[in-house]
Amino acid sequence: MRKKHKITEKKEILDSKDLTDNMIRGGYLGVLALGDIGLTAWRNKRKERK
Amino acid sequence: MSKKKVLLIGWDAADWQIIWPLIKAGKMPALEKLIKNGVYANMSTLNPPYSPMLWTSVATGKTPDKHGILGFIEADVEKQQIKPVSSLSRKTRAIWNIFHNQGLKSNVVGWWPTNPPEPINGVMVSDFFQKQYQKSKGFEDWPLPDGVIHPESFKEQLKECRMHPNEMSLEQVLAFMPTYTPQKKEEKNEKDGGVFTLSKVLAQNVSIHAAATRLMRTTEWDFMAVYYDFIDHMCHAFMKFHPPQLKGLPDHIFERNKDIVNNAYQFQDMMLDRMISMVGEDTNIIVMSDHGYESGNKRIVKMPKFAAAPALEHRQFGMFVAAGPDIKKGEKLFGLSLIDIAPTLLHMFDMPVGKDMDGKPILGMFNEQKKVSYIDSWDAMPGDFGEHSKLPQNTLDDEQVMQQLIDLGYIDKPDEDKKKNIKRAKCDNKHNLARVYLGKSDFATAKKLLYELIEEQDVDLVPYFLELLNLTVKEENYEEAAGYLAKLRGLEKTFLYTTDIVEAKILVGTGKLKEARVVLNKAIAQKPNKSALWYELAKLNLAKQFYKKAKQDLEKAIAIENDNARYHQLLAHTLVRLEAHEEAIEHAFISIELVNYFPEAHYTLGEALEKMGDLENAKIAFETAARLKPKQHHRANKAIENIEEKLTDAIELTDKVAYKHRENQIVVVSGLPRSGTSLMMQMLHQGGLTPLTDSEREADVSNPKGYLEYKPVMSIHKDNSWLEKAQNKVVKIVAPLLNFTSPAYRYKVIFMTRDLTEVVMSQQKMKGEAKTLPLQLVEKFKKQLQLVNIWKDKEPGVELIYVDYKELLNGEDATLLKITDFVGIPLDIQKMKGAIDTSLYRNRVTATNESSTES
Structure with missing residues (x-):
């Protein structure tokens, strides 16, 4: 059985306000590492901010 | 190995020299998890170490002379131009063609070189997918041309998985180079400080990763192969800034960029973490690279100007990790080569390996050892292999791929x-x-x-x-x-x-x-x-x-x-x-x-x-x-x-003695099984020496007077700490175990010898086996005696005398005096004689079926 990924588990990453987080883990890179779901979520978030 | 799934992940240029320190620091937890639950190894590359050639060898199990991919580019004589190598240049079937023929579904993403994509059972996203910018300015205005994905029906949903370099925010790039500040005076004249290169390489790999994860989530597959060039491209661009600081590199540039390579590995690990989270327990995962990358003294500060010169920094050894239901745990493997991967994958799916493949299955990685089956060649097999039936129209812009190769230094700018x-x-x-x-x-x-x-x-x-x-x-x-x-x-x-x-x-x-x-x-x-x-x-x-x-x-x-x-x-x-x-x-x-x-x-x-x-x-x-x-x-x-x-050869057994008592000495009675060691133990015991025994092994028909053995002796190869208790006592240790005694003590070894034929026959009888003489066993015992003789000469703490079993049975005073002199303690010779019972010497070659004290 394939595990179902829950984007909500990574909510803290998506809500991170510290975009210049120097830590390689987390920040918006963490979102990109999630693959297609992360990329879509990041694009949506960016649209909201605009 | 039942039909399970396999996820093969390619990390171009990944190198243990960077990975181990990061794992030690807890910064690559996903890979660490795989290593702990699986096997790992060095992966030996091929010569020349150029990625299109190498990854095709991975996919075919063959060297480039057989698979036909011979570099980054090739000549298109018809069009009078040069172009990047393509899937059409490959002369042999790849693993996904064979899987197609055998009814398996494969997803292949970004593998080099797979453009134009082949019509396999599954989805193929070619290596042009992430590189086609078509002079677009950003994601909103970025068409995906036809002919990059098979089947075309996946084009729309995978299109949005691409990330354009212009989409990348500065903050995302800065995660790799946190101290970069374009405002600093000394940095104003340095173009963009590598920011564009980084964002382009990052965007391309995020695209591959997003397409792969989309396919993992939304399609059924048996085999999935995903190739990332992230580490390779980041190393080519930034390894010169990696610690230790190279001579001549200004401090501020070193400080700004010194963590980029490590951070790239960490990001790759984050992507791996996501992949692992998406597969179930039925999936075997392989992560591997095609070569390593110089990170120390052999880095080239000024790259020579000839084609593919950057590959001079490629190291001979890449990395290999495998984990999953069919894979052993916690072992290091040796002697792996890129050409072994395709045969290994075939073996995993119970398919025969082509005899024309140069590699061999990595059998050492599997829990279950199965016989490898072979066929002459998969290329000679008729049938549907998911190959191009006619040459596809090349609608793509080779120019952009060429430009990327020029940027990386792999090819010179065309004339x-x-x-x-x-x-x-x-x-x-x-x-x-x-x-x-x-x-x-x-x-x-x-x-x-x-x-x-x-x-x-x-x-x-x-x-x-x-x-x-x-x-x-x-x-x-x-x-x-x-x-x-x-x-x-x-x-x-x-x-x-x-x-x-x-x-x-x-x-x-x-x-x-x-x-x-x-x-x-x-x-x-x-x-x-x-x-x-x-x-x-x-x-x-x-x-x-x-x-x-x-x-x-x-x-x-x-x-x-x-x-x-x-x-x-x-x-x-x-x-x-x-x-x-x-x-x-x-x-x-x-x-x-x-x-x-x-x-x-x-x-x-x-x-x-x-x-x-x-x-x-x-x-x-x-x-x-x-x-x-x-x-x-x-x-x-x-x-x-x-x-x-x-x-x-005939063994010449010589004593090694100093006839004096040693403080806290351990007297050892040894010999081959059934050579009279129990008799010697009993004699020494009767004579006044204390045996180290636990009486666990009781007297039996083969040895009615008892064995006088000590059970921990049997596991002396694991634990010899008990030898301390044997000081000033006598203990029986059979010949093959003598080598495991600790050099911390002094030993007086009384080694029993007996005609080897008699020894073997006695053992055979004790085991209730045929009375024929197994000659191989006699030869084996000869070797054993020779090894003891060498051990005795080599070990300074060991003295040893040989005592013949027959002479001992005769109870001659000279033999008994030799023993007591050797032990260095006065023993009661008469009592020792009393322990001898000649009626028990039954296993002469002509012996009848009775018991004895020969063990």
Whole structure:
């Protein structure tokens, strides 16, 4: 059985306000590492901010 | 191995030298998890180490002369242009073609080179998917051309998985280089400080990752292969900034960029973490690279200007990790090559391996050992293999892929003269093919190609002459080599290539040792950090039998480059000559661990083990050397003969004694099973010595007076701490276990001897087996006695006398006095005699079926 990924588990990453987080883990890179779901979520978030 | 799933992840250029420190610091937890739950290994690359050639070898199990991908680009004679290599250039079926034929579904993402994508059962996202920018400004205006994905129906949903470099925020890039501030004065003139390169490489790999995760989530698959060039491209761009700081690199640039490579590995690990989270327990995962990347002293500060020069920083060893339901746990594997992957995948899916494949299944990684099945060739099989039925229209923009290759330094910018470009591409690929043959030690074919190349006009002949120079030195054809060296120096007035080493080799080969030494010393004075120079100097010193100097040279070479198998092998060889055998064994092992396919290292290991008296293992090492050598390994064969003679010749057993009592001595009664050891124990016990026994093994029909044994002896190879209790006592230890005694104590060993035929027959009878004499067992026992004899001579704390069983039964005073004198304690000889019961000596060759005290 394939595990179902829950984007909500990574909510803290998506809500991170510290975009210049120097830590390689987390920040918006963490979102990109999630693959297609992360990329879509990041694009949506960016649209909201605009 | 039932039908399970396999996820194969390619990390171009990933290297253990970067990975291990990151794992140690807890910064690559996903890979660490796989290593802990699976197997890991060095992955040996092929020559030349160019990615399109290597990843095609991974996918086909064949070397480039067979698969036909011979570089980054190729000539399109019809269109009179050069173009990136494509799936159409491949001459043999890839693993996904075979899986298609066998009814498996494969998803292949970004694999190099897979454009145009093949119509396989599953989805193929070609390596052009993430590189097609079509002069677009950003994601909103970024069409995905046809012909990049099979089937086309996936085009729409995968289109949005691409990330455009212009989408990348500065903050995302800054995560890799946190101290970068474009406002700083000293950085204003430095273009963009690598920001664009980073964002482009990152965007392309995020695109691959997003497409792969989309397919993992939304499709059914049996096999999935995903290729990332992230680490390779980041290393090409930023390895020069990685610690330790290279000479001449300004501090502020070093500070800004020093963590980029490590951060790239961490991001790759984050992507792996996501992949692992998406597969179930039925999936075997393989993560591997095609080569490593120099991160220390061998980094090239100023890259020479010739095609594919950046590949000079590729290291011989990449990495390999596998974990999953079929994979062993916690083991390191040895001797892996890129060509082994396809045969391994076929074996995992219970399919036969093509006999025309150059690789072999990595059987050591599997829990279950299954016999490998073979067919002559998958290429000869009729049927549907998901291949192109007609040449697809190439609608794509090769230009952008070409530009990327130019940016990375893999190819030169094409000339205005198209014919010149085509000629150069053809020559480069022929040169690469020659290097493939060189790697396969097919010198004749390589030479033929190189001879053709040096006749070419209007191309740079230097690389071909260099190759011929190295080839002829390998062949020990020093006269021809000297000619090429002279030719090269004539071709280039300001000669840019390092030829010190090859010049020294020619001088050594022609007996001019003094001149060779002058050349090497001069080169070392200029480049003391070049390990190869120290290695050559060591060889020179070895030739003169200056072993101590050779040792020092090799230690310097290893200090500079500690994972070079040749250096460790030669140091082991030198240490054997210096009689430092244990140290020699250590270096021989390091060498073999680095390159298993290294007959000389196995031979040296054999030499060292033989000197240490470990004849059995020495023989195995010599046999391995002989097996690995493509031609007959005469020295190894002779060494095996010598060992066999030593082991099987008539054994001359000599006592090693000092007739005096040693403080806290341990008296050991030993011998082969059924050679009278129990009788000797009983006699010593009666005579006044205290036996170390737990009486666990009770008297029986074979030994009615009891065995006087101590159970922990049986596991002495795991734990010998109990020997402390044996001090001032007598304990029985059978011959094969003597080697595991601790050197911390002094031993007085009374070793029982008996006609070997009688020993074997007695054992056979005790086991209730046939009365025929197994000759092999007799030979084995002979070897055992020889090993004890060598052990006795080698161990300073061991004294040993041989006592013949028959003489003991006769109870002669001389025999008993010899024993008491040896033990050094007054024993009651009469009581010792009383323990003898001659009626129990039943297993003479003519014996009847009765019991005895012979064990």
